[in-house]
Amino acid sequence: MMGEFDLIREYFTREPQRPESLLAVGDDAALLQVPPGHELAMTVDTLVAGRHFHEHAAAEDIGWKCLAVSLSDLAAMGAQPSGFTLALTLPNANREWLTRFSQGLFDIADRHQMDLLGGDTTRGPLSVTIAAHGLVPAGQALRRSGARPGDLIAVTGTLGDAALALDLGSHATQALAARLHRPEPRVGEGQALRGHASAVIDLSDGLAGDLRHILKASKVGARIELAKLPRSDDFRRMRNQVPRLFPTDASLHYQLSGGDDYELCFCLPPGQLEWAREAMPGQFTLIGEITAGSSLQWVDVSGAQAKLALGGYDHFSGQGS
């Protein structure tokens, strides 16, 4: 009943900290002041139990990941995170679950100084929708549409860890499991790339699918060197510990179409490479380059075009060669 759900608000009512957050939870709407010379980046994501996380997953991890997903979108725009609203649908108001969920949520919110500006709680099957917003200097947002032939293609961090952890289940190392349950969105890197990268996207569905969004928006093609895809130490060690699901190397499945990486894929005009090496040392790996045309080519270690049979989602079928 309402009384119970009124209680829930107690777990999520905190005084806003940021100067642009004028009014938070407690009125008909929140009020935000966008500083002069800035634009607002806005994104919305829903995570549903049984689809994006296990119904019995640790509540603090669910809270963390829900906001991490949105932060990754803001990072890919080059935005400074500012705040978010939370729409929480719950089968019931379990105090322990709420305590832990809000703890995970505010852990990552605090790390990025984000205010919770409003919310709605409803009874129903467990799902979480977060609408997050961030500030970006006017005209400097990082879009998907600016890549040009000759631009270098880079990714932050390593790829495939989260997807491998999901398949490994309880056999995953702590480092791999953290990549799945507590992704660290590349917020600082995104802001650093403003004025330097020609196109940026965050990797949530896997590089193969997400890179295509850049190619389509920028009307270009790409050539990716498979041997250069960055792998973590634990990934190298554990990647063959799960039953082979694919005829080719399973590593490529995890790295290209596994999803849940929450790294940034960005394009750099060659003249920006020196800047990047100084400003983001050790934080990115070059994996290929933008080409004219519209095809996405995968190149193996011998330099030959690789034919990939990527499993997973619909949108890969018939592609990847």
Add this chain to the structure above:
Amino acid sequence: MMGEFDLIREYFTREPQRPESLLAVGDDAALLQVPPGHELAMTVDTLVAGRHFHEHAAAEDIGWKCLAVSLSDLAAMGAQPSGFTLALTLPNANREWLTRFSQGLFDIADRHQMDLLGGDTTRGPLSVTIAAHGLVPAGQALRRSGARPGDLIAVTGTLGDAALALDLGSHATQALAARLHRPEPRVGEGQALRGHASAVIDLSDGLAGDLRHILKASKVGARIELAKLPRSDDFRRMRNQVPRLFPTDASLHYQLSGGDDYELCFCLPPGQLEWAREAMPGQFTLIGEITAGSSLQWVDVSGAQAKLALGGYDHFSGQGS
């Protein structure tokens, strides 16, 4: 699969129309430019099948009502609606349902010149979350906290129609059913009240509960004359066509705690009454006044305090006298 849900985006991708909508669906986040001297009002609401609407309700009505609920919140802040994001969770991608849902959604969006700026579609039990935003001149948002003793209390339109229509089911008149399925948020009235009303809230849970939010935020009490609660012609005619659920007059249940009115309740300093009569002729009804203290008193036609036994939600128990 993703392919199917990629298709869904086609139903919701339209070019933004408003000057402040810089970038809509199709990148990692949308971009919004808040004009100088303005603040952004933001609200989020989730509607879940089986709780806020019947799973087999007309899809165009669901689309309409989801946005109407958020528009009513923006109206209560005195904001000019600007845009929204949509998070849609669906058991499957039924083309006819999507066509009709998007039609109802864009019908009301167009009426208020709102842009759809972004979205997320997920497979799961049917639910809709809308995060809407609007513009308000800096410092002029209508809050809940400004009511002072002696202020007049008014409501727009009529109360109780939607709740009565819900109980009447297929016996409801067309006018009553429209109030339930196609509420008309008081957007124009909300903007007109800027600089005049001392406190405003939108009526979604019913006057008894919602007015208490103003009293609490403003640290005041109120006296409401029950005989003055505005009733529509159809409400007067049909209100006794449903089995009596309450010991007292069922009309009061519908008007005070039925919910789903989406009218505005506002407080007017007495000196603003003349302005209101000229600026909003026939668009509001005076129903009582703000008092010192913190109690909410109901007064019957004889001027005596009425003892109400309001059914419905938890938060009324032990109150209302």
